[in-house]
Amino acid sequence: MLEEARTLTESMKKDDIFFNVQSYNIWLCGLVRNGKLLEAQTVLKELPQNGVDPTIYSYNILIDGLCKNGMLGDAKMLMCLMINDGIFPDTVTYSTLLHGYCTKSKVTEAKNILREMMKRGCIPNKYTCNTLLHSMWKEGKVSEAQQLLQKMNERGYGLDTVSCNIVIHGLCQTGEVDKAVEIVSEMWSHGSVALGDLGNSFMSLVNEDDNGRKCLPDLISYSTIINSLFREGNLDEAKKKFVEMMRKKLYPDSIIYNTILHHLCKRGKVSSAFQVLKDMETKDCKKSLRTYNSLILGLGNKNQIFEMCGLMDEMREKGISPNVYTYNIMIGCLCKSGRTEEAIPLLNEMLQKGIIPNMHTFELLIKSYCRTGEFRPAQEVFDIASSICGHSEALYALMFNEFLAGGEIVEAKQFLETAIDKHFDLGSFLYKDLIDKLCKVENLEGAHDILIKMMHIGYGFDPASFMPVIDGLNKLGQKHVADELTERMLEMVSESKVDNKAYQNYRELNHMKRSKYGGDGWQAIVHRDDGSAAALKNLKRVQKGWGQGSI
Structure with missing residues (x-):
């Protein structure tokens, strides 16, 4: 479509009928909508060369x-160029920039735009102020939001339902749901004056003019408080607000119905959820993907797999494609019921339909197989996961921990060694448990190799990992090797090198925070419960060798 428009534009230029600013603005609009920003900038620069003066609309x-x-920097620069060309920004220009900064959570820059806007005598509209107000609440800048509301009121902009909804949402996000509920109730009588219920700091924001009284709650107001009440577990109050809303002739839409269904199903109230579903269907609100996901989740919590499959079939009949969340609920329920083999076809179905499984999908299957001692199928799932999710730290940690818990020590060791070679952060790897188990099955060499490999690459880790190896070496009479390990352990503690990460730069180690395992010095190791008598003797011997006296 764009190329056809380009051809038409070139043809009009040749025929000398593409000459006014309106034609150029239409072409600019098309380029921008199709993401051709560089070309649009070139066209804007060409306007004066072709004898056409760009308008404020062209720049906007x-x-x-x-x-x-x-591209906020480029947008700000373009506005400066526009001013240099004698075209001054209007409310649309400033509002667009302000919205852009707010979208990127740059509230300070957005406030600067508002100040510049007002300094130039350009009056912001409610949209401008509400955009900034929303961003302030979102960033938790409550006092700044209050100040903005005051300025809006002082300059006579007034507060509309959107303004009130922003405050209501902000209060719900900060846990002040009771205040939000009170404001919605008061809005029916007092409009935006209900914000005075927030306390003295808001009393100056509102005045009982006609506009304030017309500021009534809408579906968004009720959807916000109903969702928050359900989230807090206050089901009775949420139901009351739902009834109040309908009594006020605000009829629920699919968003509110889906919110209620989600919370009921999440809390195991599946029967109530299906009653709400009937009411939803009588109101001609169609079931969506979210509706089905909520119901499948609720049935899954009750382990009603047959009914879940029925809903999946119904979805397919209605042309609603399940997403990864839907499949994960089904797979999780089957795995929990010990029916992992029935979950595998669902994984195949996902792949065939181009629905990409996420890490949670593979975690469900791998854990289920490992729990029943089926490590070969778990390895096969791992291979599939690696090809889709990549060789990630989380995936290797999962395989290592599950194989280790299942007693597959050799394979677990291989996963850990690969993770070390890849320089993964080992914070999620239970490597200390592996070292303990290797020592207990008299594979002291394997445990020693892991420690050496981790130290060679530059890992910092829990010094207690040395203890069982040092103890084992002492029992075998290998005092010299045990002493060397003890020294390395003490060096690690003194460097605070205890955070399970690989460091190539020694200087970087000296700026690391001390770990809870390291304490303020090597004495923290001596007083730990997970050491051994032999390791303690080594510490004493090494300490004396360093001329530090007795413990």
Whole structure:
């Protein structure tokens, strides 16, 4: 479509009928909508060369495109160029930039835009102020949000339902749901004056004019508080608000119904959820993917697999494609019931339909196989996961920990060694347990090799990992090797090198925080419960060798 428009534009230029700013603005709009920002910038620069003066609308088109693509610096620069050309920004220009900064959570920059806007005598509209207000609440800048509300009121902008909904949502996010509920109730009588219920700091924000009284709650107001009440577990109050909403002739949409269904199913109230579903269908609100996912989740919590499969079939009949979340619920339920083999076809179905499994999908299957001692199928799932998710740290940690828990020590050791070679962070790997188990099965050499390999690459790890190896070496009479390990352990503690990461730069180690395992010195190791008598003797011997006296 864009190429056809380009051909038409070139043809019009040749025929000398592409000459006014309106034609150029339409072409600029098309380029921006299709992501051709560089070409749009070139076209804007060409306008004066072709004897056409760009308008504020021409600049606003490109500024909007740049902001939507996160190119805020370029957008600000273009506004400066526009001013240099004698075209001053309007409310749309500033609002577009402000919205762009708010989208990127750059509240300070957005406030600067608002100040510049007002300094130039450009009056912000409610959309501008509400955009900044929303961003402030989102970032937790409550006091700044209050100040903005005051300024909005002082300058006569007034507070509309959108403003009130932003405050209601902000209160719910900060855990002040009771205040939010009270404001919604008061809005029916007092409009935006209900914000005075927030306390003295808000009393100056509101005045009982006609506009304030017309500021009534809408579906978003109720959806916000109903969701928050359910989230807090206050089901009775949530139901009351739902009834109140309908009594006020605000009829629920699919969003509110799906919110209620989700929370009921999550809390195991599946029968109540299906009653709500009937009401939803009588109101001509169609079931969506979210509806089915909530119901399948609820049935899954009750282990009603047959009914879950029925809903999956119904989804397919209605042309609603399950997503990865749907499949994960099904797979998780089957695995929990010991029916892992029935879950594998679902994984195949996902792959055939181009629905990419996530880490949680593979975690469910691998854990289920390992729990029943089926390590070969677990390895096969790991191979599939590696080809899709890559050789990730989380995947190797999962395999290592599950194989270790299942007693597959040799394979677990291989996973750990590969992880070490890949320089993964070992924080999620139970490597200390592996070292303990290797020592207990008299594979002291294997345990020693792991320690040496980790130290050679530059890992910092829990010094207690040395203890069983040092103890074992002493029992075998290998005092010299035990002494060397003890020295390395003490060096590690003194360097605070205890965070399970590989460091190539020694200087980097000296700036690391001390770990809870390291304490303020090597004495923390001596007083730990997980050491051994032989290791303690080694510490004393090494300490004396360093001329530090007795413990």
